[in-house]
Amino acid sequence: MDFSRLKYISCDAPTTGELELLNESKVRIAQVIRARWIILGILAAYGIVPYAIFHYYSIEIHSVNDLQVVFPVLAWCVVATYNAFFLYSYQWFANIRPLNQIQLLLDLLFVTVVIHFSGGAVSWFWPMYLVVTLESVLLMENPSDTFAFALGASLAYGGLLQFEFYGILPPASMPFENLSLQQTLPYVITKWAWVTMTNMIMAAIGVYLMKTIRLREEDLRKLVIRDNLTSLYNRAYFFYRLHSEIRRAIRYNRPLSLLIMDMDNFKEFNDRYGHLVGDQLLRVISGTIRSNIRYSTGKPGYELDIPCRYGGDEFAIIAPETTSAQALFMAKRLCKEIGVKCGGEMMAHIQAATGSHPTEVPDVTVSVGVASVPEHASETEALVKAADDAMYVSKRSKKNNVAVSETAPSVVPTTSAR
Known part of the structure; x- marks a missing residue:
């Protein structure tokens, strides 16, 4: 399949082999789209239910300002919008690679926004970068692409922490957290190093597991369609x-x-x-x-x-x-x-x-x-x-x-x- 330009199947003449590879990629995209709906549902429930409970039972909830509520909600709506677009349009694309890259970059941006408005250096949501890394393992064919997105997550998180530390972005206050840690450089560096290390380890494990799974799938496929004596197609x-x-x-x-x-x-x-x-x-x-x-x-x-x-x-x-x-x-x-x-x-x-x-x-x-x-x-x-x-x-x-x-x-x- 020619991955050099965006095109539609109706304007091309793909072979059966190309269509088989394309369909395998589309199955993985469908899985990611469904998983993204589940994650969005969990985030919505996690945002609404605790906020409603703490609003009535904790005075610390008043440390959360309106921007910390509005921007994550807007980001959530943006993700839901492009996920709905991908759900109804991905079947028509013959060039899957740019589509996957766009999804991953948007998810990376969404996670960074959520982390910023939930406390930055003290946010509990940094493991969502691991979810994006696993998503890249499933979507991207080349292991180097997965490590590139893991590195991108590290740079995005490091950049966010630096912007907050130097006051370029005002750090968001969060209840039940030690906000002084946002301005403590050793803690910021240690937190960034920990997130980077775990993300890279997740990328390596994911690449290894996906390689093993794909090799196993290919072996099973060969048993079905290959001649045992000659290894040609049966x-x-x-x-x-x-x-x-x-x-x-x-x-x-x-x-x-x-x-x-x-x-x-x-x-x-x-x-x-x-x-x-x-x-x-x-x-x-x-x-x-x-x-x-x-x-x-x-x-x-x-x-x-x-x-x-x-x-x-x-x-x-x-x-x-x-x-x-x-x-x-x-x-x-x-x-x-x-x-x-x-x-x-x-x-x-x-x-x-x-x-x-x-x-x-x-x-x-x-x-x-x-x-x-x-x-x-x-x-x-x-x-x-x-x-x-x-x-x-x-x-x-x-x-x-x-x-x-x-x-x-x-x-x-x-x-x-x-």
Whole structure:
């Protein structure tokens, strides 16, 4: 996903992989928005109930002036307003990073305002900075962003204490507190150092826990969508992604190609060297396929092309934004890479399995069929059949070859309205 500018989905043509990453971010945003409503509710109850009780039962409540009541209420209303805006608008944003940054900066400002009007150096509300840090852990992908916001909280709190100490901002008086501490420099410095240290520790713990959770989630996801032998995407995920990418290609009038490849003489290889060596050959070919597809260089990174294990010795690559001519070039390059590298890589595996050095490099080749949207098909089954038929044409000709489908689409897709 391009995070460099603000945009809406309706003006872009995101791939299924990009949409999956976007949706994961939006789930986290929804969680933060709900948590913010809960925190606002707690703050409202904490502000109203004690104030009402102390107003009637304690004379010290009169040390609280009108500004200390009005400004926190106004800040609370501002937070409720932008949280409501985010609640009803975040689904429409395709660029999530600036939205998250704005939320965190506004929350940081709100916490600083609340701390100032509740006593500054003697305020009980400084742990709310920890809440903002945890919020950044959940929202931001990069650990450096979390530490940056934790540092920002430290600077905001330190700046507030300095402004109050030197009288730039009049310190707010609070009942039941030793107000002289607001003008005691050793106490101010010690309090700032304590808040900074706890905030940084919270950031480190949060980053570690979130990293562990995300790695665990990714491992569980791989168990569902990856083939155990080759680590490529499995057949079920292949059809899910292919259907999604076809719908995207038709909607946005974008090219899409499908490559289906079958290993040549794989049965003879298994019969000669054994099925365990055959399994290793499938892994070697899968590694070659992965090294020849396109990847996003952003963070988080993802595969632009989708490599899958289609069947026993059949593989498939879904190539978004790729015309049939580009797919043909890609397939020829892949055939050459497999033919040159895989046989040599299998020499050591064959020797380990048989106990003797092979007298010749095994001939490892594949036959590839290519079909594209909208040239050859506009539906999932039709596109698979077109690519599969082209692959068999390649295999029947001379193997280690590429053939492009000659099938005409039964229905020519039209660009749908955005």
